[in-house]
Amino acid sequence: MIDTENLPATATRPRAEIHVGEPEGEPLLDAVDLVAGYLPGVNILNGASLTLHEGEIVGIIGPNGAGKSTLLKSLFGLVHIHSGKLIFKGKDITNLRADKLVSLGVGFVPQTENVFPSLTIAENLHMGAYQAPKKFNERFDYVCSIFPKLETRKDQLAGSLSGGERQMVAMARALMMNPSVLLLDEPSAGLSPMLQDETFIRVRQVNKAGVSVIIVEQNARRCLQICDRGYVLDQGRNAYSGRGRDLLEDPKVISLYLGNLEEEVEEEGR
């Protein structure tokens, strides 16, 4: 058992030492039995729970419409939580306004509508650094090192970008604010395989630098590979949870959520 709190931010944690269950200690973000929905009377989340510890990567997978995005949005104050508790660093943040959360160091990449279409790329990134405008140049260089295309296209309107390019902007925007917790909703969707991998590696990298990450993915295999822990969400409830690796190999999870396309293709290939 590693005391994550006392580790220097840059320390590498040997994966083998992570426990099957949750790490002990005060969680960084704790969502308990969240009930939330968009329309009155229709709950999308029916008691979903989630815990994030300092320095962790937590993955959320699940079928379409399970409520993964809703969960992230409710964590971020964009969907109204009807009941349940949401604790961040010991403070109750239930239904706290999103911009307040940003100043607490939480960053968010939504799944859809994740750029400002009539702003240029540079302006989009400016928005990312809205609360710390002085750091703009430094962070800008950083995100451009991940997505070099952004630098060359920085004056193009985000609305005219290709799907993948938008996704880059969205991800970059969230990274601009140098958050301590990052909520990512399908960051790899629409990216080329190379950039998908790049994204996951970068997530690990920022994680290594001390950022805790919650990541929702349909590219489940890749996601679970990098996660410390994973949750499977179904119909607004937690269906399974456990170490990323374990979920990846759990036959039930595979048959219900992951599929076996990869193996099939490999078999075909042989």
Add this chain to the structure above:
Amino acid sequence: MPESKPFQDLAKWATKAPEGETLISTAYRDKVSADLEFVEHTPGVHKPDPILVANNVTRKFGGMTAVDVKHFEIERHGITALIGPNGAGKTTFFNLMTGFDTPNTGEWRFDGHDMAHVQPEKVARMGMVRTFQLTKVMSRLTVLDNMLLGAPVQPGEGMFRSLIPGLWRKQEKANTEKAEALLERFLLIKKKDDFAGSLSGGQRKLLEMARALMSDPQLVMLDEPMAGVNPALKQSLLEHIMSLREEGTTVLFVEHDINMVRHIADWVTVMAEGRIVAEGQPKSVMEDPAVIDAYLGANANIDLGDDSVLDLKESEEQR
């Protein structure tokens, strides 16, 4: 031998397939793989039985050339994958082919018809139906209504004829049945009376694809249909796509999921910076070092959970 039989008959039979059976025939598949077997693996190569032929299609945005396709053909009844890095011009190419955008130069023919300056709706009615990468659902219409809009030529869609329900009730019923069957397949049946605007990101993708299939198109162009779709469902839908072909549909799709491309594509075309840079059977294209370099990346087969990946990255950055 499947080739000795007329395809049409087969196709008819295929739609009346007995319950439970998915893939009824492999006639078209066999024909396509036979056709493509000896086609050269060079960009812009000619194919035996092309349904769409594009020549010298270019599109510039300001100073940047988004699309510059010298020659491109899609094999009839084939499942062709169009892959390429982000911003390669795939979506723009779709837009050009379907009339949503006009090219700076070039001409292209669909099924022998010249398609320059043809309105998008005409294109669709000629049998070339596309989906959008950034989904377009009719938010304040129910999912079922969204589907029904996908059905082609409905007498009830005339202003005057719509006033006489007798003229369209029957067809409406048939369309509804078909739509429900598709929704069932796409796991959306539970949502059929909900507004499409309430769908999740992945569900929208599914609806968009299902809607495109309502019209039994000759050529369906899917722009990243499976991005954001749950892997288990994706897998089951691939079979549906393959069965489409046996009903006479040609499929062109853009996708970044390499396994999917490998699994169902008969032919892969690679675009980069607006140009077609490689073409060929999936297996061989995926092994093309240029493709790996520009598109697949070096980490494709590496477990990202490995710390070695990070070290590699760090050293890369140090350089």
Add this chain to the structure above:
Amino acid sequence: MTAVHISIRRHRLGLLLFTTVFALLMALSIATPGRALAAEAVPTCNPTATNGCVNGILQDADKKPIANVTLKLSGKEEATATTDAEGKWAFSVTADGEYTVTMDESVAKEHGLKAATATVEIEKNSFDKARQVVRFDKPVAASANGSGSGAAGSDSTAGTQSGSSGSSGSSDAAQTTNGSAATANIGKRVWQQLFSGIIFGLMLGLMSVGMNLVYGTTGLSSFSHGEQVSLGGLMAYVGTQVLHWPLIPAAIFAVAIGALTGWIQNELVWAPLRRKRVGTMQQMIVTIGLSMALQYLFQFFFGGDIKGITKSVPASFVIGPVTTDAPTLISAAIAIIVIVGVTLFLYRTRLGRATRAVSDNAALASASGINVEQVVRIVWILSCGMAALSGVLLGIYLNGISWNTGATLLLLMFAAVTLGGLGTANGALVGSLIIGIVADMSSLVIPNDMRYASALAILIIVLLVRPQGLFGKQQRVG
């Protein structure tokens, strides 16, 4: 001109008519009890129940009065009069009937007058004929009527003016004079009207930039923005005319009140509506309701008439081809400074970029750490404050403000922002200038009451060519 020929041709007929009418009138006047008194020359004559007037003013072709000319009245009654220093002369007559005024032929010749005699008919009871004005300087064009008071054809007996027959002729004649005058005038007017068009465009720009800001941030087309403009003007009126403050404090007061209303309405109306996620269409209906409420509230307090902010008319001066005055130039300068300021604010400042981000996607803006409510609040305050400022300037420039001044300009504001490109800052300015110039210049070629139609037509034409407005950007499909 054919007029002369016509009147000569009519001579015979007129004579016939004249004799019969004359005979009739004679018979009538004999029949009337109380025989007429003699006519007399008076300094001024006004017709009453008992007397009619034959009067006029003797001027030469250059409108200079001709004094000391003796005029003789003959006909039913007789008298003589001498023109005064202003050329005026008047006879008061008591009997209805024909009168002829004569002067010395030589005088007429010397001063280039059209005639030396004129015959008129007096009828005390009739508005048309109780007074007959005889002017020997009568221009040719007007005599095309063939009727008139007689000075037309020199020795013509000229029938009395016959109401309806003259009307079409007179308007035709007017058209020709008007037409030729207009073309001659255009040269003189171009610069002045271009100038006033620019000034008006700037005012319009100042008005609409606030509206555009609200649109650019919340997507709401505010129909009550016109009332915000009126409010500014009316508050300045309150300041200067009711509280008797000097103009500057009154203007500041007006802007402050305007900004305050912006803040209040955001808190009371728009913020709750946004919280309920009410669509912009519905919000637009709320602005229509608000506009109605405000308009009649103004009418409640200020009545329906036009209020002047300042009483005195500023001294004007001439710069090159245009006449203008200091307040106009200062207003224009303020408008330019404010509009440029807003543009810089939108494109150069963090908050400005935030307003555009909010309009694109409020949820994402909030997720980027922008306090959306704060931004919108500032925008409302700014927008209403600027509207009030423009109301003040407008009230001064247009010489008055009333409960509906803003409302009548609302359409032009919409046209301006749409023309420039909705939600774009410099678009509002350029659009306003175009609308202002077209509206003011178009009256050079089309009737005045249609000049706003031409401004709107320009809008439509521009949108046909550039569907996203001048500065708008097109979105990609797919």
Add this chain to the structure above:
Amino acid sequence: MDFLTIISNTLGELIAPTTAAYVLAAIGLNIHFGMTGLMNMGQAGFMLLGAYGFAITQSMGANLFASVCAAVALAVIYALLLGIPTLKLGPDYLAMVTLAAAEIIRIIGRSTAMTKITGGSAGISPQDFTTQFEGTSPLPNGSTTFLLWTYNNNIANSWWLRLVAWVLVAIAALLCWRWFHSPWGRVLKGIREDENAIRSLGKNVTTYKMQALILGGIFGAFGGIIFVLPRSVQPDSLGRAVTFYTWTILLLGGAATIFGPILGSCLLWVLLTFVKEVMRGAIPDTLISSNQVESLGWVIVGVALMCLVIFRPQGLLGDRKELAFNA
């Protein structure tokens, strides 16, 4: 205060021809906006053209049917002229173009240059165009009291006009009900949501939009005819304010509903009359002058409108759920 007359006047608005005229205009707008998403901010333009078409031909002696045809034809031509170039515009821009076009029609109609045709600012007097319509009435001369209401049978604001107006409304509502629930209506709604998606499904969006524009315009023209029959044709009477009222009616009742326009129109005019009648009765002029009372009445109506939308943003019959997906 005389409650009976207040009530009878207020409820009289329920069946007033003006209310019906607004219903027709709002039904037209419902086809434009509620169904197709066309932001037509110039419905008054269609109404004015309808009124001109009817009244001008009537005053030239055409028969009723021909005049109605002329009104419809004018609306159709206007829709075509307006639609062909502008239907490709985005919604907000289309709103501006229609608003401007309607205003241009009004300005030209009232200009002195047009006096010979449209009567200029004076418009067309009722004696010039209403007699034939009044003459077709099967009702006897005189006036009739029915329940609370007494109106002349045939002349001006008459029972006969009420009958015709509301029969027209009934027909229009029936047609709309049929259209709204047909595949045709579905395509229109699809266009409202996303026209590019509809295009990609092979529907000719421009044709559909044009059909909707024409159809709604025709209803607008009928509304215009009914609007002027009890009074006179005056360009200023069919100006921007009328368009705004029509929009208010539509959204008060609920866009994209069949009975929304009817309910909205009844509600608006009943509310307006009620407020003004009560104000006239309730506030003594010793307190504030009577024109202040009247202005205050309007203020209250304005505030009431705001409150209605604030507290029921989806309209009386609208679907609250739809609001959640507002673009």
Add this chain to the structure above:
Amino acid sequence: GCGSSSGGGTDSGTASAKKTDSFVLGGLWPETGSLAYLAPPELAAEKLAVSDINAAGGVLGKDVTTVDADTSDADHADQNSSATQSVMSKNPSFVIGPASSSVVKNVYKTITSANVPMLSMGATSSDFSGLSPYFFRTVPPDSVQGAVLGQVIAQDGVKNLAVAVFNDEYGTGLRDTIVKTAESAGVNVVYGANDAFDPTETNFSSIVTAIKASNPDAIAIVAFDQTKPLLKELASQGVDMHKLYFVDGNTADYSKELDAGLLEGSKGTIPGVMASDDFQKKLVKAYGKDITTFTYGAETYDGIILAALAAQKGGSADGATIQKNMAAVSGANGGEECTTYKDCVALLKSGKDIKYKGLTGIGPFNKNNDPSSANIGVYVFDGKNVPQFDHTQEGKVPTD
């Protein structure tokens, strides 16, 4: 066969057909909207008339009661109708108003078809002569005032006249007569014979530029409240402000709006004998508030008095009776002249025929229910920008 507006439906249920002794005065006023500033003098006149009548013992021994409603302006045609409905529902004996021609057009059929007489105090359109037996007016048609003003202009030696007119029935109607009269007397109309500005116009600079460029030596302004900004614009562009001509819609006291001396020497016409200071004071007192314009005040007052006298004479306050006796009390059949309600009623009671000679100085109603003769007062602005009475001109109103 039921097309005629003169009310075929005589005796079927309209309350006005029954004999009654309670005189209910209906009033339709432009209390809101673009003509709202015309309402105060009219309302004041109504109040004054009613209190004068009631002070003299009322009509048929009973006090007059009033029912009022706001017609707003022609932009709110729906309000024209509903206001009319509101007044008609209270069974008025007689309706005074509305003032504007366009609103009259919108409502007169509803009123006259119910056999209720109505009287407009401001509808000057010549189309209204003989509109309906139940329609009266105390204002002469615009041709009368126009002729007088046209002659005044000609007589002043004006050579080039510009006319600034707003495009409204009142404006263009009056303009046409002014232009016709002035032109036939030798005045050259250099601007405005066909051009008019929009009634909602706020920006007069280009209009004034055009006027100025036409080099007029005098300008006639035919407008309502728009005059104020127009005057200032004229002054600021340096036009000669002492040679302006006004009409009844704008011959008003500008002492509060303009610098002293600005308008000195300019002239205006107002129908009616001089609207006395005394009457103006009474109006202000009756209204209880300051009134700035007095337009149509006298016409309103006279209209009400005439109707009350008609009811008194006919012995019943129903519409048909009033309609029948309107002409008679105005003196169409001759009779003893009287100037106040009190005096007139006294004469009537003593069985005499009367001729009410009111403040407007109009003659008896002619066959078209127009005033058969009228007075047009000519005013000259003094150094304080207040119009001062100069002289009056009387004459017959043409009947065709």
